Amino acid sequence: MAVPVDVIPRRPTLLVIVVLSLLFVLMSFSNQTRYVGETRTLFERAVMTIFSPVPRFVNWVGGAAQDIHYGYLDMRRAVNENVELRRKVASLTTENLKLRQSGSDMRRLRSLLAYSEQFEFETSMAETIMLDTAGRFKSIIIDRGSAEGVEVNDVIANANGLIGRVVLTTNDLAKVQLVTDNNCSVGALVERTRRQGVVRGNGGTIVQMFDIPSLADVQPGDRVLTAGIDGIFPKGIPIGNIVRAEPGQSLFKTVTVRPAVDFGKIEEVIVIHTRKIPPLVVRYAP
Amino acid sequence: MRWLRFAIGLLIALTLHSLLDSFYPNALAFFNPYVILVIYYSMGGNILGAIAAGVLAGFVQDAFSNAMFGLHAFSLTVCAYVVASINARLALRGSLAFGACLAGAIIVNELVIYILVNILLKQKIEMFEQALLVKTIFTVLFGMLVYQLLTLFLREEPIEATRSKTAW
Numbered sequence: 001m002a003v004p005v006d007v008i009p010r011r012p013t014l015l016v017i018v019v020l021s022l023l024f025v026l027m028s029f030s031n032q033t034r035y036v037g038e039t040r041t042l043f044e045r046a047v048m049t050i051f052s053p054v055p056r057f058v059n060w061v062g063g064a065a066q067d068i069h070y071g072y073l074d075m076r077r078a079v080n081e082n083v084e085l086r087r088k089v090a091s092l093t094t095e096n097l098k099l100r101q102s103g104s105d106m107r108r109l110r111s112l113l114a115y116s117e118q119f120e121f122e123t124s125m126a127e128t129i130m131l132d133t134a135g136r137f138k139s140i141i142i143d144r145g146s147a148e149g150v151e152v153n154d155v156i157a158n159a160n161g162l163i164g165r166v167v168l169t170t171n172d173l174a175k176v177q178l179v180t181d182n183n184c185s186v187g188a189l190v191e192r193t194r195r196q197g198v199v200r201g202n203g204g205t206i207v208q209m210f211d212i213p214s215l216a217d218v219q220p221g222d223r224v225l226t227a228g229i230d231g232i233f234p235k236g237i238p239i240g241n242i243v244r245a246e247p248g249q250s251l252f253k254t255v256t257v258r259p260a261v262d263f264g265k266i267e268e269v270i271v272i273h274t275r276k277i278p279p280l281v282v283r284y285a286p
Numbered sequence: 287m288r289w290l291r292f293a294i295g296l297l298i299a300l301t302l303h304s305l306l307d308s309f310y311p312n313a314l315a316f317f318n319p320y321v322i323l324v325i326y327y328s329m330g331g332n333i334l335g336a337i338a339a340g341v342l343a344g345f346v347q348d349a350f351s352n353a354m355f356g357l358h359a360f361s362l363t364v365c366a367y368v369v370a371s372i373n374a375r376l377a378l379r380g381s382l383a384f385g386a387c388l389a390g391a392i393i394v395n396e397l398v399i400y401i402l403v404n405i406l407l408k409q410k411i412e413m414f415e416q417a418l419l420v421k422t423i424f425t426v427l428f429g430m431l432v433y434q435l436l437t438l439f440l441r442e443e444p445i446e447a448t449r450s451k452t453a454w
Binding site for chain 1: 297300301303304305307308309333334337341344345346348349350354355356357359360363364367370371402406407
């Protein structure tokens with residue numbers, strides 16, 4: 001395609017020769033200054049100064065992009081680490097709880113063991129698997145039955161005190177009547193004065209001590225133990241503490257005893273095998 | 287407007303130069319954005335503008351490279367003059383024509399640099415042929431892509447924008 005004549009410059013060759021000559025001189029000058037240590041001429045420095053914002057901006061953008069990129073990677077890594085650490089924390093917390101539980105169990109079992117060694121009877125350990133302390137008939141179920149030697153009228157206690165007696169056994173389980181049950185009676189004595197009486201449950205959370213004469217020295221705070229006179233419960237097992245001792249309408253006092261055992265928190269128990277008590281006595285026991 | 291476009295193009299070329307230097311050092315041995323800019327501008331057939339573009343772009347390239355100051359300005363000016371002279375007589379249009387001019391300009395540019403370095407520094411550029419081949423391929427491909435994109439976005443033959451009706 002032909003181009004109009006007025007578009008073609010008239011003396012371009014002269015111009016380009018002049019420009020190239022000047023550039024050659026500049027190059028030669030620049031080449032000479034390279035060897036005397038002045039590697040940047042004034043003109044070169046001026047061009048660099050004018051355009052220096054561009055590389056600086058590119059460098060800044062590149063740095064920012066790298067920061068964002070690595071920041072994102074670091075964040076992802078941190079998030080993953082966080083998830084991993086949370087998992088570890090959950091796992092360690094569970095383990096810690098288990099260890100605490102084990103420690104607590106061990107302390108409790110040790111105290112139970114130490115307590116059980118006081119008895120002259122054969123004892124064994126059992127664990128509560130069911131707890132019915134809310135109803136009128138207070139009972140618990142333990143995980144030892146006749147197969148493990150548990151028999152009716154075996155006494156159940158823990159480190160705090162008396163719990164009750166076995167009223168029914170199966171091969172694997174045993175039902176225990178608590179001392180707070182309406183139908184449970186225990187021969188008892190006041191530790192301080194050795195005054196004897198009978199402790200009976202009333203279906204509530206506390207028990208009553210009967211047959212304490214009005215003139216007997218019985219005060220709130222006195223400790224009540226089993227007396228060992230009923231043919232079932234061995235002597236000396238703590239039943240509770242007297243919380244109220246008031247004169248009754250007859251010859252006897254009305255004595256209220258708070259059980260030593262918290263029946264809502266029974267876990268491991270000691271089964272005291274009272275086999276040496278004659279079966280005949282057991283049969284007529286309350 | 288023509289010079290504004292050139293200025294923007296020069297800034298983009300320098301940005302590419304900086305980016306490549308920052309992230310892919312030595313990449314400029316195989317790719318030259320300044321040649322694309324100068325040839326694009328010279329395709330308008332405006333010899334005076336082409337010479338000025340060659341000198342300016344060359345100075346910027348020299349300022350930010352370790353070459354003798356004026357080396358690229360010289361070689362780009364030669365390329366710009368040749369391409370502008372051809373286009374002043376034959377109005378070449380289209381990306382293929384641009385690619386052909388670009389390929390020729392790259393070869394001329396590298397040859398001029400090779401000769402000047404030999405004369406002034408008494409040095410021989412190693413692996414010149416291989417570098418020339420790679421640089422030509424990459425620069426031409428990238429230049430044609432840029433040309434197509436500019437045609438698409440400017441909705442006109444971009445060379446028309448650099449064409450001057452007045453003679454020097």
